[in-house]
Amino acid sequence: MRRDYDNTDYCRRLHALFKPGNGVSPPVLAGRDDELDTLSKRLDLLVCRDEVASDVVLYGPRGNGKTVLLRELERLAERAGADTLTLRPTQVPSALDLAKQLLYNDHDALGGLLDRLTPSALSVSLPGLTSARWQAMSQSERAQVNLERLFPLLAARCRERPLLVTLDEAHTLDIAVGQHLLNLSELVRGKARAPFLLILAGTPGLRDRLGAMNATFWGRARKLGIGRLTPDATAQALARPLTDKSVEFDPDALDAVVEDCQGYPYFTQVWGQALCEALVERRAPRVSLDIVARARPGVDREREDYYQDRYTEMENNDLLAAALVVGDVCGRANERVDSRTLRAALVAAGAAPAESVAKAQVRQLAMLGYLWRQPPGVDWEPGIPSLMRYVNEKTARFTPDEGTGAAPPSGMSP
Ligand SMILES: Nc1ncnc2c1ncn2[C@@H]1O[C@H](COP(=O)(O)OP(=O)(O)OP(=O)(O)O)[C@@H](O)[C@H]1O
Ligand SMILES: [Mg+2]
The missing domain is CATH 1.10.8 (Helicase, Ruva Protein; domain 3)
Structure with missing residues (x-):
């Protein structure tokens, strides 16, 4: 122009x-070619009805572009002719809600599907259920059928048209609903060999959350860490x-x-x-x-507001003392630090009474995006380096008792 x-x-x-904001696609989605390449390959398999080897997990600190990557992928999937279903945990508080979303997200797709299925296909996929009987059912009867027969119904839907399901903010997904969803995905992809792809996105806390739903899921999923740009x-x-x-x-x-x-x-x-x-x-x-x-x-004003929120969040979680020490250590080490050094520094500075507490603090700071480990690396780096400086400057204005509960680490101005 x-x-x-x-x-x-x-x-x-x-x-x-x-487009500064939450999940709003930028004019240029920069630096995500590798991730898009990996995701597009899976999408190709889905659309060609080839076997998709596993589900995908996108994880990374806030504001790094997980949601916009999902949006891009949904666009690609729709263009390639797949159905897409965009979910958030608030839409699926129960297994029944999940069933409704998976089956009716395009205005009673299932009713249409049953109409189109031949009687023989119908009796194989859904024994005992005919189109006429389905149409005559009340909403609650249909919901009950959904729950009982979700797996074959979903497989039937996917066979009609490949389905991509994206679930953002998955670190807040209800555990029972998550169990249901992960099992369904395995059944539909694995047992029924129907074209179905599930992509979950969330902050680094997602790993623990998924672990609580299914002990082996994390290990089997294709994981993409979404960190800062070059x-x-x-x-x-x-x-x-x-x-x-x-x-x-x-x-x-x-x-x-x-x-x-x-x-x-x-x-x-x-x-x-x-x-x-x-x-x-x-x-x-x-x-x-x-x-x-x-x-x-x-x-600077925008960033100050943004950091103030992050600061308050860490304060509310009693993590300021730890954040201060971690910022100091990362600054001295020119960013990358191994876990053991971080834990030892937290204990030495009095921010943690024992190594086990220090370990939990590092984990919590990672969940809040203050620390990040870019895979496949094992060392920690700042989620955002200048947030560490902000915490340092702001915390240094308080006395230990008022502010962090710990003395400022050595090398910091009081
Ligand atoms: N690759 C990118 N290139 C340019 N801008 C981007 C890129 N990825 C994200 N953004 C921008 O960064 C901001 C945050 O993106 P997004 O909301 O997708 O992050 P997120 O990881 O989902 O954050 P949260 O964990 O808070 O949901 C948006 O303004 C978005 O336009
Ligand atoms: Mg997001």
Whole structure:
């Protein structure tokens, strides 16, 4: 699109170009080619009705783009001719709700399916159930049938049309419902060999949650860790959408913004939006350091709000003392730290009375996205490095008793 600040449509599009927010697809989904490649291969198998080897789990700290990856995959699946069902735990509080979602998500797909099935296929898939009988049933009778016969019904639906089910925020899924879903997936894919693919997404707490549902699921699923973007991918996320609007970055301006984003996908969108506002305000032909300087206060305000929420969350979980120590250790080690070093530092600084408590703290901090382990690595790295600096600066303003409950670790200003 040609750059034209006199054109209100152009200005409006520029303002709406970047998408800071929850699960809102960015103009360019940068740096996820490997993940998309892996997922697309599974999707191809699904659509060609070949055997899909296992379910998929996307996990990673908040704001790294799990939901937008799911959305992209749903788009690809629909384009390839599969049915897609987008679920959240709040939609499936019980097994019955799960059954309803799996069978009726496209307005009574099952009724239509039964109409289309030949009598012989019907009696094989659903012995004793005819289309006429199904149509005559009340909602609650149908619901009961669903629960009892969910597996063959779902398999029949998938045979009609391959089905992709995505379940976001799966770390909050009810355990009993999750057990049901994981079993169903195995049965439909494995036993009935029907084209069905389940993709679960959630924060790193998902591993424990899935473990509580099915002891072997995690080990068998294809897992994709969704962490921060590389500097090149960050640059792409920022520059490519603007190039499409005939605006280029000066290299030094792009470097400055990429560095400030720290590979955190959410910040690429916050920066992008602030830069667009500055561009329109100044009617600027390029993103220069001057435009970056104009955009920066707005970005800093957004980030402050974001970090304040994270800080309060850790405070409410009694994790500030641990967060402070962990930030200090990661800073000194230039980010990557092994578990043992972290635990020893927590105990030495008095943030944890024993190694076992330190271990639990590290785990909790990982669940909150403060720490992250990018697979296949085993060392910890910051979820977002500047969040660690924020915690350090904010906590250092309090005395030990008021603030963290622990003395600031050595090397930190009081
Ligand atoms: N690969 C990417 N390139 C550019 N922007 C991205 C990318 N992935 C995510 N974003 C942006 O980051 C923000 C967060 O994305 P998303 O909501 O998908 O993260 P999430 O991991 O699902 O977070 P949460 O765990 O809080 O649900 C959105 O504004 C989205 O547009
Ligand atoms: Mg999400």
